[in-house]
Amino acid sequence: MNHSQPAAPLPDAPATADNAFPLASVLSSALALGIGCRSGVTLAQIEAAVRAQLGDRGDRDEWTLAQVKVVATLDAKAAEPALLAFCAAHALPLRTFTREQVANVEAHALHSAPGAAAQARFGVAGVCEPCAHLAAVGGPLVRAKLALDGVTVALAAFAAANP
Numbered sequence: 001m002n003h004s005q006p007a008a009p010l011p012d013a014p015a016t017a018d019n020a021f022p023l024a025s026v027l028s029s030a031l032a033l034g035i036g037c038r039s040g041v042t043l044a045q046i047e048a049a050v051r052a053q054l055g056d057r058g059d060r061d062e063w064t065l066a067q068v069k070v071v072a073t074l075d076a077k078a079a080e081p082a083l084l085a086f087c088a089a090h091a092l093p094l095r096t097f098t099r100e101q102v103a104n105v106e107a108h109a110l111h112s113a114p115g116a117a118a119q120a121r122f123g124v125a126g127v128c129e130p131c132a133h134l135a136a137v138g139g140p141l142v143r144a145k146l147a148l149d150g151v152t153v154a155l156a157a158f159a160a161a162n163p
Contacts, residue, residue: 029157030069032139033092034132035083037073038117038150043082043089049151050086053143063142063155070095072135074102074127095135105130132156 033053037046054063071087073080075096087094102124124130129145136156143155 029067029139031063031067031142032095032132032135032156032158033068033071034128034130034135034152034154034156035071035073035077035086036127036131036152037077037080037083039080041080041082041150043085045149045151046082046086049146049148049153052148053146053153053155065090068092069158070135072097072131074099074122074124074131076122077127095131097131097134099124101134102127102130105133126152128152128154 033050035046035050050065054065054068068090069092071083071092072095073083075098077083078094078096083094086092099122102122126145129141132154133139133141133156136158139157139159141154142157145152145154
């Protein structure tokens with residue numbers, strides 16, 4: 001069964017202390033890809049979710065896999081075979097974060113409602129969005145969580161000085 005939630009593009013935001021630059025300025029930036037997944041997902045499921053998040057949906061905000069510089073997830077997912085295979089296939093490093101690090105991400109930095117599965121299993125409000133934000137050294141989310149077939153994916157942009 002394929003359950004998906006489309007991820008709407010995030011609106012342009014004025015510069016603030018937490019969102020250092022408007023969305024329009026990050027379209028050519030380096031990206032951090034946050035991924036959460038159910039145990040046992042396949043490489044094909046991860047590929048499909050990532051492609052759906054990055055791909056051409058006809059909106060003005062499109063990114064490519066070439067812009068992704070790091071994949072990030074919860075440390076509890078560090079040995080997930082499909083996630084490791086995805087990183088190896090695309091020569092991307094995998095950064096992991098502890099539950100404590102993820103839980104400390106400020107709610108205003110996230111765009112999706114807390115996930116029941118992440119809360120029940122790991123005691124955190126989410127995986128993909130906070131991990132993308134952390135891996136991008138606090139850079140803003142440029143695409144909110146997309147949930148597709150057991151995989152969640154979010155994108156954050158690195159600040160220009162931190163790709």
